[in-house]
Amino acid sequence: MKPSYLAFLGRIAPEKRIDRAIRIAEQCGITLKVAANSTGTIDAYFSNGGAVSIDGALQFNTLSNSNGGLISVNDNGVLRAPGNGFAGSMAGIIRLATLGNAFHRAALVRDPIKIVQIAAIKSPGVTEFEAANYARNPTLGEDVIRHIANRREWTKLYGIKFALCRNPKTPITDAMRMLPFLRDKDIERLIKSKGIASAVVAQARKLMMQRRGGAKK
Numbered sequence: 001m002k003p004s005y006l007a008f009l010g011r012i013a014p015e016k017r018i019d020r021a022i023r024i025a026e027q028c029g030i031t032l033k034v035a036a037n038s039t040g041t042i043d044a045y046f047s048n049g050g051a052v053s054i055d056g057a058l059q060f061n062t063l064s065n066s067n068g069g070l071i072s073v074n075d076n077g078v079l080r081a082p083g084n085g086f087a088g089s090m091a092g093i094i095r096l097a098t099l100g101n102a103f104h105r106a107a108l109v110r111d112p113i114k115i116v117q118i119a120a121i122k123s124p125g126v127t128e129f130e131a132a133n134y135a136r137n138p139t140l141g142e143d144v145i146r147h148i149a150n151r152r153e154w155t156k157l158y159g160i161k162f163a164l165c166r167n168p169k170t171p172i173t174d175a176m177r178m179l180p181f182l183r184d185k186d187i188e189r190l191i192k193s194k195g196i197a198s199a200v201v202a203q204a205r206k207l208m209m210q211r212r213g214g215a216k217k
């Protein structure tokens with residue numbers, strides 16, 4: 001039986017790798033609840049004198065919690081304080097999504113607010129590895145997946161092409177555009193996959209018939 005949530009108990013500190021807990025919860029499709037002391041530990045992880053610093057160069061608004069030390073990651077994988085969400089202004093959150101590190105982007109690309117999602121996926125810091133993980137995630141917003149599909153430097157990578165073709169959130173026209181670049185074995189996997197748009201599956205079948213016909217000739 002699938003549990004209703006996963007829990008992370010402990011200090012909020014880099015060595016505790018809460019980012020891994022979030023990634024596991026995301027892959028399992030389960031809410032992650034995080035219980036931690038809100039004084040000192042969270043501020044030490046996210047901030048330094050009221051702002052978080054990345055490599056001593058980029059500064060962001062503090063993320064903190066004043067609700068009795070309990071924070072949680074909601075169904076979208078975003079760190080939230082009960083009832084209050086992120087502390088700070090929307091502009092600060094968007095700035096964090098744009099200029100933050102991979103941990104911040106992994107959380108904010110799942111934010112229910114579309115402008116925050118887009119700020120995260122358009123961040124100049126997004127790596128090909130991150131893009132590949134996002135491309136295969138069917139829980140992300142359609143605009144996020146569409147942006148990945150329209151980035152040529154990402155879609156030139158085979159793994160991202162295949163992930164986008166398998167993702168039901170990928171626009172049908174984009175998925176069909178990438179189908180001809182897939183290997184036969186992966187097209188067969190697409191044909192057998194569930195949850196993919198029927199038009200994409202039909203095009204995959206047609207492509208396989210054409211390839212087999214050409215091979216016989």
